[in-house]
Amino acid sequence: MADASSTDVTSQSEHRPPCPDVTSANAEKNQVPSRPSESSPVEEQRVVEAPHTFFTLWEKRLIVFAASAAGFFSPISANIYFPALNSLRQDYHTTSTIINLTVTVYMIFQGLAPSITGSLSDNIGRRPVYALCFIIYLAANIGLALQRKLVALIILRCVQSSGSSGTVALANGVISDVASASERGVYIGYASLGGVLGVAVGPVIGGILSDFLGWRSIFWFLVIASGLAALVLLAFLPETGRSVVGNGSQRPPRWNLCLWDFFPSVIARRKQAGTVQTTGRPKKGFINPFLTLRICAEKEASIVLFANGLLFAGYYAVASAIPQQYGEIYGFNDLQIGLSFIPIGVSSAVSTVAVGRAVDWNFIRHSRRLGLSVEEAKAKNRELGNFPIERVRCEIALPILGLASISSIIYGWLLDYRTSVAGPLVMLFFVGFAANGFFTILSVLMVDVYPEAPATATAANNLVRCWLGAAFSVAIIPMIEAMSSGWAYTFLALLYLLIIPLILVIMRWGPTWRADRVKAAKATV
Numbered sequence: 001m002a003d004a005s006s007t008d009v010t011s012q013s014e015h016r017p018p019c020p021d022v023t024s025a026n027a028e029k030n031q032v033p034s035r036p037s038e039s040s041p042v043e044e045q046r047v048v049e050a051p052h053t054f055f056t057l058w059e060k061r062l063i064v065f066a067a068s069a070a071g072f073f074s075p076i077s078a079n080i081y082f083p084a085l086n087s088l089r090q091d092y093h094t095t096s097t098i099i100n101l102t103v104t105v106y107m108i109f110q111g112l113a114p115s116i117t118g119s120l121s122d123n124i125g126r127r128p129v130y131a132l133c134f135i136i137y138l139a140a141n142i143g144l145a146l147q148r149k150l151v152a153l154i155i156l157r158c159v160q161s162s163g164s165s166g167t168v169a170l171a172n173g174v175i176s177d178v179a180s181a182s183e184r185g186v187y188i189g190y191a192s193l194g195g196v197l198g199v200a201v202g203p204v205i206g207g208i209l210s211d212f213l214g215w216r217s218i219f220w221f222l223v224i225a226s227g228l229a230a231l232v233l234l235a236f237l238p239e240t241g242r243s244v245v246g247n248g249s250q251r252p253p254r255w256n257l258c259l260w261d262f263f264p265s266v267i268a269r270r271k272q273a274g275t276v277q278t279t280g281r282p283k284k285g286f287i288n289p290f291l292t293l294r295i296c297a298e299k300e301a302s303i304v305l306f307a308n309g310l311l312f313a314g315y316y317a318v319a320s321a322i323p324q325q326y327g328e329i330y331g332f333n334d335l336q337i338g339l340s341f342i343p344i345g346v347s348s349a350v351s352t353v354a355v356g357r358a359v360d361w362n363f364i365r366h367s368r369r370l371g372l373s374v375e376e377a378k379a380k381n382r383e384l385g386n387f388p389i390e391r392v393r394c395e396i397a398l399p400i401l402g403l404a405s406i407s408s409i410i411y412g413w414l415l416d417y418r419t420s421v422a423g424p425l426v427m428l429f430f431v432g433f434a435a436n437g438f439f440t441i442l443s444v445l446m447v448d449v450y451p452e453a454p455a456t457a458t459a460a461n462n463l464v465r466c467w468l469g470a471a472f473s474v475a476i477i478p479m480i481e482a483m484s485s486g487w488a489y490t491f492l493a494l495l496y497l498l499i500i501p502l503i504l505v506i507m508r509w510g511p512t513w514r515a516d517r518v519k520a521a522k523a524t525v
Contacts (some may be wrong), residue, residue, distance in 0.1 A: 004146045047333050053178045054273060060178045064187050066237045067171040067192035070130060070341055073226055074164040075125050075195045078106055079202030081332040084215040092150045102157045104470050110162035111466030115292035117166030117364035125241035126170055127256055134230035137163030145219035156469060172355030172458040185357040187195030188444050193352055200345015207338025235259055249273035295460040301507055307499045308442040309464035311404060314492040315435035316469035317476035324477060330421050346431035351437035358396050359444055366392050390510030393445040394503045397438055403492040404434035412489025449514050
């Protein structure tokens with residue numbers, strides 16, 4: 001539509017003597033400064049070049065830090081509990097097998113709950129689901145601190161797991177909201193630090209509290225810590241869900257605002273961003289918890305999930321056997337058992353940063369080999385096209401898989417020969433490094449290939465790894481008793497080697513399967 005000035009010129013030219021050349025020139029001259037129409041190429045170009053995220057670098061870092069802090073409570077709730085197992089068995093006058101059920105059911109619901117929270121947050125936003133998770137978690141911990149029956153302990157552990165584990169899927173969803181594919185490895189690594197810290201300090205805190213204040217103090221500690229974290233998180237964490245705020249430049253509903261939304265600088269930036277048309281908010285889908293199962297059934301996803309779940313299950317088998325094995329072989333008490341988890345926590349923290357940077361470095365390396373600049377590589381986010389993202393991620397995963405196999409074998413035989421405790425503790429460092437590094441890489445890949453539903457993809461990842469982990473944690477002690485530690489962990493290492501053909505399949509046919517899935521999805525729109 002022409003502007004007012006061009007309309008005046010046109011109306012005046014109707015009363016002048018016919019002079020087509022002059023009239024045409026005047027019209028063109030007056031139309032030059034006019035605003036482009038909504039369908040003009042200039043405006044379409046601005047839509048395409050809209051930034052992936054509205055948030056600044058430091059805002060992204062703080063958002064990821066907050067998501068990491070929220071994700072701290074799922075692993076710490078699982079690991080802080082280990083040193084108290086013997087005390088719980090004595091207080092409830094039951095067997096180790098029955099008490100271990102409280103560990104197994106925790107992992108079952110740890111895999112199940114994100115299937116609901118992931119799909120929910122992809123549709124209604126991250127903040128409301130964070131609030132729901134913390135409410136459930138706080139209530140469960142209060143109940144656990146007060147209950148007196150074994151049945152109540154088992155049921156409330158299920159509820160506790162449901163509240164805390166939902167934050168794991170939310171963290172990766174938040175990262176997909178604010179980080180492009182080229183920087184996602186580092187940010188997912190940073191988000192994993194909360195989980196790594198939970199693994200590292202959980203057993204130590206649990207051992208100290210159980211020894212000096214009793215096992216009930218563990219749950220009161222979690223009530224206080226999670227309550228403070230929830231207040232800070234809900235007060236300052238902005239909504240990042242793309243179905244609610246787009247790339248962050250759109251204001252969320254009034255009930256979903258936080259203090260950050262009222263900062264003058266944020267308000268001014270949003271007004272400025274509002275003058276430029278953006279891609280808008282993605283279309284909301286149905287809140288479908290069974291979408292997680294559908295992802296699990298797809299070819300590429302099923303292979304990635306099984307490979308990731310199998311290695312994690314072996315890692316959890318190692319961790320869950322530590323209390324019994326170190327107590328029997330080295331005579332460790334609850335506090336010493338808790339301290340034995342420190343090598344795993346430290347190595348997980350190191351691998352989170354190192355592997356995240358390696359993943360992003362390999363992304364840029366492949367981009368340059370394909371003739372893409374750094375800016376063009378960063379622009380590849382939700383439309384990866386023919387970019388070999390599967391190969392980029394899996395090339396880093398293969399050597400880490402070899403490290404996992406070797407360290408598992410050495411660890412098992414050191415325990416079998418009852419060497420100095422220093423030997424197994426050193427190998428736990430490498431076991432933790434490999435397990436956490438491999439999990440980080442394939443978690444990034446799942447978000448890469450399902451950018452439209454990152455929290456749901458993470459929920460599918462969580463479902464498979466936790467359920468396989470629950471099975472392996474139950475089976476490892478009978479395996480050790482039947483086969484010895486050396487052969488039991490050698491068997492786990494051989495299972496890890498079965499993952500190698502799966503990784504090669506992903507590298508070879510993953511891009512084709514991804515392209516077919518994207519094509520089918522576009523055909524249904």
